[in-house]
Amino acid sequence: MSLVDETQKLNFTFDGKAYQGHAGDTLASALLRSGVKLVGRSFKYHRPRGFLGAGTDDPNGLVEIHGKDVCEPNRQATTIKLFEGLDAKSQNRSPSLGFDVLAINDWLSPFLSAGFYYKTFMWPKAFWEKVYEPAIRRAAGLGRLIQEPDPDHYDKGFLHCDLLIIGGGPAGLMTALNAGRSGKRVILANDDFELGGRLLSDPIEIDDAPALDWVSKTIVELRSMDHVRVLDRTSVYGVFDHGIYGALETKTDKIGAPGARMVLWKIYAKSSVLAAGATERPIAFPNNDRPGIMLASAVRTFQNRFGVNCGNATTLFFNNNNALSTISDVQIDVRSGRYVIDTSGRKALNSITLNDGTEISTDCLAMSGGWNPNVHLTCHKRSRPVWNEERACFLPDTATLPPEMIVVGAANGAFTISEVFESAVTASIAMDLNPGKTPKTQGPNFEIQPFWHVKSKKRSWVDFQNDVTSKDITLAHQEGFSSVEHLKRYTTLGMATDQGRTSNVVGLAVLAEATGKTIAETGTTMFRPPYTPVPLGAFAGAHKGQHFKPTRLTPSHRYAAENGAVFVESGYWKRTQWLQRPGEQGWRDSVDREVVTTRSSVGICDVSTLGKIDIQGQDSGKFLNKVYVNTFSTLKPGRCRYGLMLREDGIAMDDGTSARLSDSHYVMTTTTANAVSVFRHLEFARQCLFPDMDVHLISTTEQWAQYSIAGPNARRLLQKLVDQEHDISNEAFPYMACANITVCGGTRARLFRLSFSGELAYELAVPRRYGDALIRALMKEGEEFGACLYGTEALGAMRIEKGHAAGNELNGQTTATHLGLGGFVSKKKDCIGKVLSQREGLIDDNGLRLVGLKSVDPNQNLTNGAHFINDNDPRIAEHDQGHMSSVAWSPELHCYVGLGFLKGGDKRMGDELWAVDFVRDHHVKVKVVSPHFVDPDGERLRV
Amino acid sequence: MIIHHPLLGPRDSAEFIYLGDASLMERPDPKAENAQELFYKYLYLRDNPAGEHKELWYHEQGDRSWLILTRNTVTHEITHVELARRSK
Secondary structure: OOOOEEEEEEEEEEOOEEEEEEEOOEHHHHHHHOOOOOOEEOOOOOOEEOOOOOOOOOOOOEEEEEOOOOEEEEEEOOOOEOOOOEEEEEOOOOEOOOOEHHHHHHHOHHHOOOOHHHHHOOOOOOHHHHHHHHHHHHHOOOOOOOOOOOOOEEEEEEEEEEEEEEOOOHHHHHHHHHHHHOOOOEEEEOOOOOOOHHHHOOOOEEOOEEHHHHHHHHHHHHHOOOOEEEEOOEEEEEEEHHHEEEEEEEOOOOOOOOOEEEEEEEEEEEEEEEOOOEEEOOOEOEOOOOOOEEEHHHHHHHHHHOOOOOOOOEEEEEOEHHHHHOOOOEEEEHHHOOOEEEEEOOOOOOEEEEOOOOEEEOOEEEEEOOEEEOOHHHHOOOOOOEEEOOOOEEEOOHHHOOOOEEEOHHHHOOOOHHHHHHHHHHHHHHOOOOOOOOOOOOOOOOOEOOOOEOOOOOOEEEEOOOOEEHHHHHHHHHOOOOOHHHHHHHHOOOOOOOOOOOOHHHHHHHHHHHHOOOHHHHOOOOOOOOOOOOOHHHHHOOOOHHHOOOOEEOOOHHHHHHOOEEEEEEOOEEEEEEEOOOOOOOHHHHHHHHHHHHHHOOEEEEOOOOEEEEEEOOOHHHHHHHHEOOOOOOOOOOEEEEEEEEOOOOOEEEEEEEEEEEOOEEEEEEOOOOHHHHHHHHHHHHHHHOOOOOOEEEEOOOOEEEEEEEOOOHHHHHHOOEOOOOOOOOOOOOOOEEEEEEEOOOEEEEEEOOOOOOOOEEEEEEEHHHHHHHHHHHHHHHHHHOOEEOOHHHHHHHHHHHOOOOOOOOOOOOOOOOOOOHHHOOOOOOOOOHHHHOOHHHOOOOOEEEEEEEEOOOOOOOOOOOEEEEOOOOOOHHHEEEEEEEEEEEOOOOEEEEEEEEEOHHHOOOOEEEEEEOOOOEEEEEEEEOOOOOOOOOOHHHO | OEEEEOOOEEEEHHHOEEEEEHHHHOOOOOOOOOHHHHHHHHHHOOOOOOOEEEEEEEOOOOOOOEEEEEEEOOOOOEEEEEEHHHOO
16 A cells, blocks of 8 residues: 555656656655665765665755756755656766775775864865865765756745644644634645655554545545645745745756746745654664665655565664554564664675674664654744653753744654644644544554664764764764864764754764763754755746846837947946947947037937936925035025035935925936935935925936937027927026926926036936937937937046046045035035034045046056055055046047046145056056046036 | 834835934934034944844835834844834
8 A cells, every 4th residue: 555656657767777666756765666775875985875764854865866957966865756757866976876986985984083174184284275175075075066057947935824834744734624624824834745744654543544544535625625725845944033934845856847946935924833743863873874774764654655665674673662663574672672783784784783692684774763853943033942851852942932833743742643633632722723523543652762872983873964973973072072063063963964854863862971961951053944955046036147136228228229229237227338330349439429429519318317306395495405415495496406415424425416396396316326225315314304394205216218418509409399388598598497398299398407418418307108209309300410329438438527526436435525525515504414524534634635637648548446656655555645536538638537536636736646556557647637627617508 | 024014014024124223313413512422422333232122124115114113133023113203
């Protein structure tokens, strides 16, 4: 009576050899049925290994699953649901699993004890990185990482429920049934692909019938309830704050299958029931790691669930009566005083030797050293389990469990089926659920006599996955690593992919014996999420490649793309960097043309990415006075003003212009980069600092398409589009004017006479949906002037020519004084940052000041980031005079121009010094000039 | 974490931006004689309690309210949430 469907055959390969299994098999059960007992090599000694467990507990059977070009390492063969075409390979062996040259390590084991890396590879020091570490990494280790992108899709989802039940064994099923019948919204997360837990493996009767009958009935009823959701193959890996649980659902193990391979769920649960079961413990006796030595529960699982016999002659070695349901030929009960002192058989077990000298021929040794409740998830919120002497196990500490969590079944130490149902009923009553009729079960009470390890000069394995033996633990103690946390890190006990599922408690017991303390005094290490491994791909979900972050496109994007635009990423935005026209050889050709066209006729630039904040209310002006260094309450409606904003520590935060559309209505612009943080800052000021002001804010960055139209022909071009009734002549609409207007026959628009380039310029904004139409209209009407669209490079070149500070200058380290804007700071009013901007170190007369720089030899280029050193000083940091922050080729001046911060720079006009750039090995003699290279008096702005 | 927004009910903390100690609400008087000293303390000196802490959170992916939470920094238990603008 097994759960595999023998009529349905599935073909698979292991290490290249073809095998057949059945539907319902795991890779492990299919391999064992085919007679494959040797499935892996151990981490350090390369010892031959077979399966120890039959499920999530197995430390030995780690394999790679292969896809077309990639493979996934470190997967437990015992949890891989067999599928047609599965291609699996063993790990950590060379050249083959049967013959592994590094098995020599097993003979060298006296030199490979705990901490041997630290002791052996001390010197020469330089050898660690180049020689020792690479060699050790090749020799020791589990799977290999393939340096290829993961071809699979991963998804994420969010679920809400009244009750999350973790575990689909008898305790979980019973609680789910009670909760479901009581009308609760239930999620049942079961890490196996079959519901039933130990009922699938153990010969148990419920209501005088095989337990599987009860399981089938229960599943049918649960699946019939719409408010109960069963998540198969879903492992809850973490308990987080306020009822949030992380879970990983495996949809398929196949690589490259259509759809999502795994789903990472974030589950919001009002309460939870932990029914995670328990894990059987091995016993540490000499050579207890040979293929064929297994946990008794694993032998039962393979036998009953999968119909696979693990051996022809099975011996049972146990210390508790739970193991007695294992079918065996010979029984060795530690309570009789007999125990195993050695085993033989290199690649498979042949025989065992007992302490009374008896040698028994056996090819399967089923061992049981007791049970460890799976308490891990109870500890993610700082709870520590407590030792229970009677059951010889750690139990959850009910006083400090995560809020709203109840633990039932074997996870709470209920090791018999009667106790499991009792605990589920008790929990149901505690949660006000109708407990229903308790299923009828029988059997003896649980009995155990602790038995941890057999003392010997030979090696007895404790942690099978990291090759830690009881000798390593006693050695660690002798060398002073006696606290559990030190022991763990020194020996690597419990640090492999299974996180010590089978080994931790045995290790603690061996340590406790060595230190003469009790296990309770010794305590456990801290359990942290994730309880089970979660692939990074699942955390990333769909957020990879171009979907790693959102992309924002400007209103002119389509037009620009059609016209040779090269785009640059600016935050989430893709902005036009320049537009390449036929015949242009490199980016400089395009950028120079854009600058020259703009300065000589007219150029258009998409400035929609600038942050736009709509500010309304009676106190808007007063509010702006607080956030800007200069005064805005006196600004007349219909006018704009440049504003500089400080952080409270006095450092410049952002700059931009604000326009006053009416008495109680302003529109602020911010830089592209700071649009979000400025808005957050303004909301902080509004709600937290000045809550009594009548002022309201809303971001309208996305709502307006805004174009800068710059150059001597800017007005003539605009006049072709602006509706007749709006007079935009220089007299009616002077520099720094703003107005609500209409364009193109009635389309609502805003016009601002602002200039970043230094030319006669306007910014025209229309509702976003007209952005594409407007850029096409502007370019068409601009044809007669030879108008061009220009990108961020030309924008940058022109602002440097004009001496405007931008991101390179507002870099989070500069004050208004440094920027040459000290005069902007109003003396009549307070503003955010004003008090601390006056700190001694920030107002030093000889502090950094923004200056312009030109190369003395006009043929030399300037480099950004170069440091200034006085002519005859040594070129070392001690003599640093400041640095170059922005450079550009000026098509207007036919030379490079730069902006930089120079100590006492405002008093050093005309000085010559060196711009020293060791990174590019480029040192240039530069002359200090005004930062306003082009049109210093601003005449072009006002014509 | 889940934050019980006074206007919007329970919301995932991922919707919020954390700022820090709610003492940032108490901006000193810029006209005070020792204003620089007061602002220095206001901006740079913070308590770092293991236990109850009043702190500012901004519902950026929501209604843009600034909230004051009383949160236990050890257990993450949130015992009180209020709108910052109502706290003055």
